[in-house]
Amino acid sequence: MTVRTRFAPSPTGYLHIGGARTALFSYLFARRHGGEFVLRVEDTDRERSTAESVNAILEGMTWLGLDYDEGPFYQTERMERYREVIDQLLAEDKAYYCYATREELDELREAQMKRGEKPRYDRRYRDFTGTPPAGVKPVVRFKNPLDGLVVVEDAIRGRVTFRNDELDDLIIARGDGTPTYNLTVVVDDMDMRITHVVRGDDHLNNTPRQINLYRALGVEPPAFAHLPMIHGPDGAKLSKRHGAVSVVQYRHDGFLPEALLNYLVRLGWSHGDEEIFSRAELVQLFDLKDVNHSASSINPEKLRWLNQHYMRELPVADVAAELRWHLGQLGIDPDELGPKPSAIVPAYVDRVHTLVEMAEQAKPFYQDAVEPDPAAMAKLDASAAMVVDALIVALEDDAIWESSDTLEAAVKGVAKTLDLKLGKVGPVLRLALLGHTSSPSFGVILELMGRVRSIQRLNAFRDRIGA
Structure with a gap:
């Protein structure tokens, strides 16, 4: 027997994380058993089903990498x-x-x-x-x-x-002849040769009715697995007040698909004390018998931790591709101005937990000019002008632009020459280049900004602070 599972969402809204977890468990079960995963869109509720919701479901499935072997099939095309x-x-x-x-x-x-x-x-x-x-x-x-x-x-x-x-x-x-859910789901699963139905336990009360329908049609029912619900951190039913519940919203909030998948699979499933799983490991290890019987609660901080882990561990090019998307959401085209996203990722990956945070912190590199933070400006003393002048002179030397290390050494050399602590030099450089005083090392931000733009910003900053 070939194992065949399905994910059958109703397109009356976005793909929420409960549905995404159901899709993931169905996908993993089929893949582990060398089976087939089918996508079916249950769109018979014509008043509430929309093309936008269908697109949101397909977009969420694609972003998560839950590739299906057949479908999408639409119930509205099966009325006869x-x-x-x-x-x-x-x-x-x-x-x-x-x-x-x-x-x-x-x-x-x-x-x-x-x-x-x-x-x-x-x-x-x-x-x-x-x-x-x-x-x-x-x-x-x-x-x-x-x-x-x-x-x-x-x-x-x-x-x-x-x-x-x-x-x-x-x-x-119904009275107008349209079929109801319990009929359509049985006919679809029967015709599509579904062997295992994985779905939320809110469907459990429908199951005996559907089993009787299968038998009336002379068909052996599939095996069933009903997943417990997902709750918010407070133990209440998951809702919008708990934060993002749409898969697409998680992307907009800066999470990687690999992190969200790892997070979703641990909402109710475990393998010993392990927390991190690659997709290949999940396919090898996943078993429905290891799914918990009780409801799971979301933990936003755990998702943030997982996301940072994957930003560090995935190939830089993969993370950079998602970062490019987030920069685009800010109206930034990194091909027009500034460093490549692949240069930003290693510079900021240890400083942020989401790609939204990374894009926001990287924004100054893609702007024509920055507006320095007024609170930080107010803390500067009379030495600031002297520091800027010395930095401009030092940075005009082509020899120091060999690497971020030589640039770092040059900034420290300025502090030593001026007989100032580095704490008097660093904030000035960061304010001039980025508009704030929190950033990666001096050498890294100078290398990302480049020689010409770094000197331009220092000159503009010098004009701002005056004598």
Whole structure:
């Protein structure tokens, strides 16, 4: 048997991190078993589904590198197939038309609640043979078995048992003929030969109904694995108030896809005490039996730590490509002015945790001029002008531009010549070049800025501070 998993998001919003984790676990399970991973877009909710949401899902999958073997398939393109299955179930007396109106169902529910009963449809039209009431567009309901048990052998939760007499005759087609979720998902998984369904545990209550549908269609149900929820740091249900919940937003916030994947896989899965996993290691090690049963909580600081780790460990060219994207978000084209992003990365990687922070700190290298921080300017004393003059003279010597080390030595030489502590020279140089006093070493920032622009900025700074 070839293992086949799927990720089946509804395009009614962005790809959130819960969905991304589901996609990741499905992807890893298929890859570990040499199987196939399918992407399906469940877009039958035409009022809420949008092209923008579809694009956001595809963009998030691409950015995370969750490459699928088949798809994307769209449910809206499979309506004839769903109608065919509904007709088949009706013909085989495994489904029936239900003519109960909304008013009837509301009255039924109200009466059941008054009696302290669980509200549910009472199957009043299950064996109906009379004349259909006029003016009612009937729904189609599945004839759920009336007795017996449905046993779900869940790969994460273990055995979960449901009584058939507790399950409704679920609606599989609305009054306008459109199929419902529980019908479409079964038909799709059946037709696409899905062997393992990995999804959130909010779907667990649908599973026994779907298993009964599979069996009514003469198909063995796939294996199921229901993932526990993801909570915020405070233990509450994850929401926007906890920060980014969209995968695309994590990119905008400066995180690398490798860091987010590593972070997501550890939300509920573990392998000993290890924290860092390459994609190849995840494919080799991932197993659904190692997924925790309880909900996981996000930890923003852990993600920041992971992100810095990957900024350090990944090839500079890969990180630089993402940095170029972030510079573009600031309206910067590094090909027009300033150093290559690949030169910025090693200079700043130990000073930041996200690419947004790196892009912001690198911004002065790509500007025509900088505005010095007023608070830092106020701390300068009378020696500042002398320091600038000495730095200009020193930097005009071509010989010191051999490397960042020789530039560093030149700045220290200026301090020694002026008989000043380095703390009197460094802030002046940083303010002149970058507009603030926090940066990598003097030699590094001079090398990144270049000889001509460094001297230009020092001259402009000299004019600003006067005599």
